[in-house]
Amino acid sequence: MSLQAAHAAGLSEAAPAESGHVSLWQRCRRWMLPLLGVAVLGLLLSHAHKVDWAGAWQALQRYSPWLLLAVLGLCTASHVLYGCFDLVGRRHLRHRLPWWRTWAIAVTSYAFNLNLGSLVGGIAMRARLYARAGLDEATVAQIVGLSLTTNWLGYGLLAGGLFAAGVIEPPHQAHIRHGALRVLGVAMILLALGYVAACAVSRRREWVVKGRRLHLPSARIAVTQLALSAANWALMGSAMYLLLGQQVPYATTLSVLLAASIVGVITPIPAGLGVLEAVYLALLSGTVKQGALMGAVLAYRALYYLLPLAGGLVLYLFLERYAAEAEELTPPEAPVASA
Template identity: 80%
Template sequence: MAAVLSSPAAPGAAAATTRWQRWRRWALPALGVVVLGLLLSHIHKIDWAGAWHALQKYSPWLLLAVLGLATASHALYGCFDLIGRRHLRHKLSAPRTWTIAVTSYAFNLNLGSLVGGIGMRARLYARAGLDEATVAQIVGLSLATNWLGYGLLAGGLFAAGAIHPPRQAHIGDGALRALGVAMILLAIGYVVACAVSRRREWVIRGRHLRLPGGRIAAMQLVLSSANWALMGAAMYLLLGQKVPYATTLAVLMAASIVGVITPIPAGLGVLEAVYLALLSGTVRQGALMGAVLAYRALYYLVPLAGGLALYLLLERTLPAQADGAMPPAEAPAG
C-alpha cells in the first residue's frame, strides 16, 4: 500500500504475475457478463416511469446541494496526490498536482482506472517533467489512500451489520462481519506500521514498497474517510433521507467494490444492480432508480465535463510551463 518503485521482477514474481494476468484475462470479463446478465434479466421489471417521475420531483436546491457534495468530494480526492507530493518531495507545484489528480479522477470514474487513474495520470505527469518511478509512486500512494479510508469505513459498517447481503451473494451475515473486522485491522495496521516500523522498505513480487511516515498515513486515513463520507451523504440526500445514512453508505461502498472488479466503464449497470439487490425492499423501485440515476449524473457525468475542460487546459499549458523533473525521491517526510 506504500509508494511503488519500479524495479526488475524476480523470476518467481514474474511467474506469479503471469498467472494472475491469465486468470484476470478471463475471470473478470466473466464476472462482468454475470453482473450484466443479472441486470438485463430484471431490466423489464424496473419501474422506469417511476424513476423518471422521481427525477422530476427533485427540487433544484436539493440537486444543487448534491452537486456541491460531489464537487467537494472530487476536490478532496485531488488532495490525495498532494499527499504523494509531500511524501516524495517532487517539485511539481501543488496547484498543478491537484489539477492533474482531479482531472484523472473524473476520467477514472467514467472510463475506468486504466484510462483515467493510471494512463491519464502518467501522461500528464510525464508532460510535466516527472520521471516514471516518481509517477508510479504517486499513483501507488493515491490508490493506497483511497482504499485505506474505504477499508476503515466499509469495514466498520460491515462489522456493525449495516447491510444484509442477499441470498444470491453466497455470503452470510457472519462472514460479512468477519470481513469487516479484517478490513478495519488492515487499515489500522497500515497506519501503525507506518508510525513504528523500523524497516521502511519492502520487496514484494520484485517491487520495492516504501512506507510513508505515521503522520502521512494518518492524513491518508482522514482524507479518504472524509471523501467516502461525502459520497454517502450525496446519495443519502437523493434517497430523501428515507434510508439510514450508515446503510446508504454501506450499500454505496458495496457497489463501489463490485464496480472496481467488474471491467465495465463507469460501472454501468453495476451500481443499479447492487442498489436494487440491497434496497429494493426498503425504497420504492422508481424512487430508488431515480436516486441512482441522479447520482450518476451529478457525481460522474457533470464532473467529467469539468475534467475535460481541465484536461484541455493542461494539455495546452504543460509543455510551455512544466515545472521540471525532480531527481530521485528523497527521504520520506512525515
C-alpha cells in the same frame, strides 16, 4: 561452476514451470473478467424490463433545484478532496511540481477513472500528465500507489466498521452469512489501522521492489491519508442520502454505496454501468420504492460521474496546453562539445 552460474542454472530450470503457471493464470484472468462483465450485463438486461423506469423519471422530476444543487455541492467537494490525495504524495516524495498542478492532475484522472476505468483514468491519464510535467516513472508510480492506498484506507475503515456493526444485511443471493460479513469487517479495520501502526513504529523505512525504492510514509502522513479518504467516502454517502430523501438511515446508505463501489471495481464495465443500479436494487428494493430508488441512483450518476467528466475534460485540455507552452519556453540543451 560459480555461484552466479549455478544460480542462473537454477533459474533456468525453474523458469519453464513458473512461467507456465504465470501464463496460465494470465490467460484465465484475461478471459475471466470479460466473462464476468458479460454475465453481469446479461443479468441486468434480463431484469431491465422489470425496472419501473416511469417511476424513476417521475422521481427525477420531483427533485427540487435546491436539493440537486446541494447534492452537486457534495459531489464537487468529494472530487476536490480526492485531488488532495496526490498532494499527500507530493509532500511525502517532495517532488517540485506545483501544488495546483498536482491537484489538477489528480482531479482530472479521477473524473476519467470513474467513467472510463482505472487503467485509462487512474493510471494512463496520470502517467501521461505527470510525464508531461517532467516527473520520472518511479516517482509517478509511487504517487499512484500512495493515492490508491489513501483511497482504500478510508474505505477499509468505514466499510469495516459498518460491516462489523451489522448495519447491512447481505442478500440471500450473495451466499455470505451475517457472521462472516462481521468478521470481514473486523479484518478490514485491522488492516487499515495496521498500516498506520506500521508507518508509526516500523524501523525499516525503505524497500526495493523491482529495482525501485519505496519509502514508507510517516505516521502523520498515514493518519492524513486515513482522514482524507474517510471524509471523501462520507461525502459520497451524504450525496446518496439526500437523493434518497433521507428515507434510508445514513449508515445503511453508506454501506450500500461501499458495497456497490467494490463490485464496480471487480467488474470490468466502464463507469460500473448498471452495477451501481443492480446493487441498490438488490439491497434496498424492499425499503424504498423502485422508481424512487432508480431515480436517486440515476441522479447520483449524473451529478457524480457525468458532470465531473466534463470538468475533467476542460482541466485535461488546460493541462495539455500548459505543458505544451512550458516546453516551448524551455530553452534547448546546449550540445556537448567533442574533445
